[in-house]
Structures are given as structure tokens and as C-alpha cells.
Amino acid sequence: MTSETIRRPARRRIHRDDVARLLFVVPAAVYILLFFGYPIVKNLMMSFQDYTTKTFFTGDAPWVGLDNYITAITSNLFGPALVNTALFTIGSLVGQFAIGLGLALFFQKKFPLSTIMRALLLLPWLLPLIVASATWRSILDQDSGILNRFLGVFGVDPVPWLSSPDHALIAVIIVNIWVGIPFNVTLLYGGLQDIPEELYEAASLDGATGWKAFWHITLPNLRAVIGVTLVLGVVYTLKVLDVILGLTGGGPANATQTIAIRSYQTSFIDFEFGVGAAFSNILILISLVFAIVYLRSTRTPVDE
Secondary structure (H helix, E strand, C coil): CCHHHHHHHHHHHHHHHHHHHHHHHHHHHHHHHHHHHHHHHHHHHHCCECCCHHHHHHCCCCECCCHHHHHHHHCCCHHHHHHHHHHHHHHHHHHHHHHHHHHHHHHHCCCCCHHHHHHHHCHHHHCCHHHHHHHHHHHCCCCCCHHHHHHHCCCCCCCCCCCCCCCHHHHHHHHHHHHHHHHHHHHHHHHHHCCCHHHHHHHHHCCCCCHHHHHHHHHHHHHHHHHHHHHHHHHHHHCCCHHHHHHCCCCCCCCCCCHHHHHHHHHHCCCCHHHHHHHHHHHHHHHHHHHHHHHHHHHHHHHC
16 A cells, blocks of 8 residues: 555545535625625715615615715714714723723622622613613603702702703713623623632732732733723724614704714715715724724733
8 A cells, every 4th residue: 555545535534624614614704794794895885875765766876986975074063973972982981991890800709699799780781772771861851850859869950961962971971881881890800700819819928919919910910801891892882872862862952973873863864875874984994993003002011
């Protein structure tokens, strides 16, 4: 028997293994292409077309180049929407992360009913956002809301949380923080569980406890999880729609207009689908830029 005849079965077996692996990958790849790839490509194409309700009947969507992007960027509400998007995103991220990290550290300590409390903490995350918005709308109501009634006990006048341009953005940020806390707690708590207890025991022998242990042990070992949490938090927050629509609808006086709201209103109220697609692509671009910059800035410390 020659060496050539020995190699043939091995090659045939390797070929069959490759085909088997490919058969497992193909369904997932087809699913991603159909339900993720196609909508993204279609949205990108729409942003370069004059796509209106007329297109649904005639199928005609003339190519307009960058006109939709120019219309979006030069609109009167683009500047305020961009600023509101930045404030909404930063405020939500800071609140969600700070409270989420605090709760994750709290639940790391073993105490009775901790498991039940962590399960109950997931309820805001499980509720449909439109339901959560309706609930918070009643809580923040100026006349009958329970929050103003509670503040009235301390002599505070009723606050127009949702009807005043000075308070509306703060209100939607507070509600979005409430919605996002469970997500942050879940990721950060999981990251804390992966930190070896021996590190804290060794540090305590050198007198590194409390804040010193948190700064020199917890944060460095949690850096990768923090990076993922913040990047995902930015992506999720930039596209928040349900919360703002349910609470203020982008008002009052456009005080809670964000780029996501502009994309929705331009597409489904003004029926200018091409311009609406341009708004959404601008939002995608902002998300990608942040993700790339943040991941590149934290890549070296994580690898080390």
C-alpha cells in the first residue's frame, strides 16, 4: 500500500468535515443576510432616492444623490436634535452605569433574598417600553402624578415634568435610566463574578481594602466588561424611540427631539422616507464612530 492511498481517505474525511461545518453555518448566514443585511442595504439605498408614498404605487424612486442628507443636515431641527441626542445619551449612560455598578457591587455580597431581589430588578427590562412609558407618564403627570404629590409633602410646587421644555428632557433621561439599569447590573454583576476572590484576600494582607481594592483590583479586572457595557449602552440609547414617543412625542417645543425621533417623524408622519433613511444612517454612523474610537482607545489596556 502506497502513501498516496493512505492520504486519500484522510483527505476525503477532511472534506466531509468541512462540508458538515459549512452546513451548520449556512442557515445562520442566510438568516443574517435576509433579516439584517437586506434591511440595512435597502435603507442605505432609500437614503439616496426620492422615496415617498407615491413610490409604493408607481415603484418609481428617482436617484437624488446626497440631496436627502443635505436636507436632513440643513433642517432647522437637526442642530437641536443632535444636541438633545448627545445630552440624552450621556445622561442616560452616566446614570445607568453608576447605579448599575453600585447595585452590582451591592449584590456581590451574600445576603438573604439577594437572588429574589436581582430577579425583581429585571422587571423594568422585561416590560414593553411603551407600557413603561405610559406608566411613567401617569407618575410624572403635573396635576395627578404620584411624584408631584410626594414632592408636595415637602412643600415643593408641582413640577411640569412633561409639559415644560426645561424639564422634559430631564424626565425622559430619568425614565431611560430606570429602563437601562437592569441591563447594566446584569453585565457588571457577571463580570464581578469572574474576579478571583484570592486577589482580594491577597490585597487585604497588604492593607488594600475598600476603595483601594475597588480601584486597584475591581476596576482593572472589570475593564473589558465595562467597555462592552458602555458600547452597547451607546448603541441602544442612540436609537431609543418608544420611551420618548410614549412620554413627550418629541415635544414640548421640540425639547426632546432626537435624531431617532426625527427619523421616525420624517418617515412616518411626513412620509419622506428618503430623508428619514438619511437621518437613520447618520445615527448609525455616529454609533460606529463611537464604537471604533472607544474600542481602539481601550484595546491596549485590555490586551495587557
